[in-house]
Amino acid sequence: xxxxxxxxxxxxxxxxxxxxxxxxxxxxxxxxxxxxxxxxxxxxxxxxxxxxxxxxxxxxxxxxxxxxxxxxxxxxxxxxxxxxxxxxxxxxxxxxxxxxxxxxxxxxxxxxxxxxxxxxxxxxxxxxxxxxxxxxxxxxxxxxxxxxxxxxx
Ligand code: HEC
Numbered sequence: 001x002x003x004x005x006x007x008x009x010x011x012x013x014x015x016x017x018x019x020x021x022x023x024x025x026x027x028x029x030x031x032x033x034x035x036x037x038x039x040x041x042x043x044x045x046x047x048x049x050x051x052x053x054x055x056x057x058x059x060x061x062x063x064x065x066x067x068x069x070x071x072x073x074x075x076x077x078x079x080x081x082x083x084x085x086x087x088x089x090x091x092x093x094x095x096x097x098x099x100x101x102x103x104x105x106x107x108x109x110x111x112x113x114x115x116x117x118x119x120x121x122x123x124x125x126x127x128x129x130x131x132x133x134x135x136x137x138x139x140x141x142x143x144x145x146x147x148x149x150x151x152x153x
Contacts, residue, residue, distance in 0.1 A: 046145055046147075047146055053117065063079070063080055064078040076111070079147055081152065082151060083153075090148045092128040092129055093128035095148075099144065101115050102115060118139040119137045119140070121137065123135045123137055123138065
């Protein structure tokens with residue numbers, strides 16, 4: 001039996017096994033980053049980032065009713081209904097790129113591109129559902145996971 005045969009079996013370990021491997025990889029990356037530098041403050045949570053950068057427009061509960069919403073040309077989206085509007089599943093990759101802003105360039109979006117400010121801080125590996133661990137800013141991932149947690153059916 002060759003080493004590559006063993007790897008192939010591991011890679012086919014089913015969704016659960018794959019997730020564990022991604023978690024392990026993310027943990028390893030986090031450790032490597034921690035070893036390189038000692039952050040002065042702990043990373044902000046998704047909830048704190050939301051309150052800081054999003055609630056002004058989207059509202060503290062994410063329903064699109066923040067204090068700044070009335071003055072906008074477009075109504076901020078109800079962020080508790082993203083999964084419901086997407087056939088019941090939360091589109092992690094699409095949400096992350098929407099927040100980042102890159103995919104909204106030129107479409108008249110009034111929401112600021114937040115990629116730069118959320119790009120501060122460490123990078124983690126995230127599997128957005130395609131089984132591939134992709135590096136992404138930890139703050140962007142924390143925010144997207146916070147949004148996943150506030151979905152209503
Ligand atoms: C200046 C107001 C404003 C701020 C600040 C803002 N948004 Fe938005 N957001 C909007 C508007 C308006 C839309 C509706 C579509 C558009 O114009 O882009 C939107 C759309 C979205 C969508 C798409 C929803 C869907 O159904 O696809 C997501 C996700 C989102 N915002 C997340 C966030 C997050 C997370 C933050 C904070 C990091 C944030 N927004 C900050 C105004 C804002």
